[in-house]
Amino acid sequence: MNELLSSDLSILLVEPSVTQRKIIAKELQEEGIEQIDFAEDFHSAKQHLSKNIPDLLISSMHFKDGDAYQLQKYLNTELSDYSIPFMLISSETRRQQLESFKQSGVIAILPKPFSKLHLGKAINATLDILAPQELELDLYDVHDLRVLVVDDSALARKHIIRILNNLGAQRFVEAEDGAQALAILENEMFDLIVTDYNMPEVNGQELTEQIRNSDKHSHIPVLMVTSEANDTHLANIAQCGVNALCDKPFEPDTVKKLIYQLLEQS
Incomplete structure (x- = not known):
């Protein structure tokens, strides 16, 4: 409540x-x-x-x-x-x-x-x-959750981080597009990746495909946020290996439930 x-x-x-x-x-x-x-x-x-x-x-x-x-x-x-x-x-x-x-x-x-x-x-x-409520996890300490936020819009990144921060997450790294995210992933490990779909150079679908083909990062849950409304297009995105899809604009409670499911799944 x-x-x-x-x-x-x-x-x-x-x-x-x-x-x-x-x-x-x-x-x-x-x-x-x-x-x-x-x-x-x-x-x-x-x-x-x-x-x-x-x-x-x-x-x-x-x-x-x-x-x-x-x-x-x-x-x-x-x-x-x-x-x-x-x-x-x-x-x-x-x-x-x-x-x-x-x-x-x-x-x-x-x-x-x-x-x-x-x-x-x-x-x-x-x-x-x-008036946010902190996310309670059994497998993770939410305060230590390492999150990579990928979006070419600084405002969108700020909004996503605010939502996740409200849930208790504190450790964020930002990337302006998929190419920068891949460069960051060469040197760092994360517990969760939240990415936009529409981005220059390497979009969210291409980023997710490369993550899934990586021996080092293939296990990382990927939450994709997208403003795409076409069902066929969304189905194609889903096939690239994302763990969950969320529309823009998104409801904080929806994000909370999705992240709980992603991180607590066996």
Whole structure:
């Protein structure tokens, strides 16, 4: 159980439409959330953030003076020390338009309209980040777990490490792509590898194949995180030897369960 409850959360909702603000606020209130502040555009959001840091920022895609890309960039640069969870609510469905959000560690991307199930999962993911529970393992001391995190997005690596750190892991090595990961593996050993799929030079599938063909590292569990939505493509990835697949954006509780299964399996 999380000590932090949904009723404890403070939220900044950035939405230009008064009607949409009312609809989303009502849904949040039905989840038990009452501490909701509003902003209608990028400028008013920055003004609010200069005075109050929310537990979660929820944003629509477009404002009159900017968009969610700019807002998220502002959070990741000017307010990076706060690591504010970011949730996007958008009617956008084009993969290329959403890819940067998936790669940057958003807590959730909800469609318009979204279901109570969508929102409930996103709120739970926020609670898991803000009030994490340490992973209890029989075969490993989670504090000594050696983890290699491979992703060409620095923001994605930061998000993955934050999730794993919340579970109790403390020993991380980062690689910007599969090629760098292979170079690191020549000299170091790990208990777990978490890798992205889409990367330059050597992608996650190629990295995993080389790991599986290695006498030294073939036993290491590999968790692949990917924004690929094509089932056929996911099936091809699964055949390369990964132990588990996780979608971007991913829920912390899902990652926790997958890592437990990977490390405790006989």
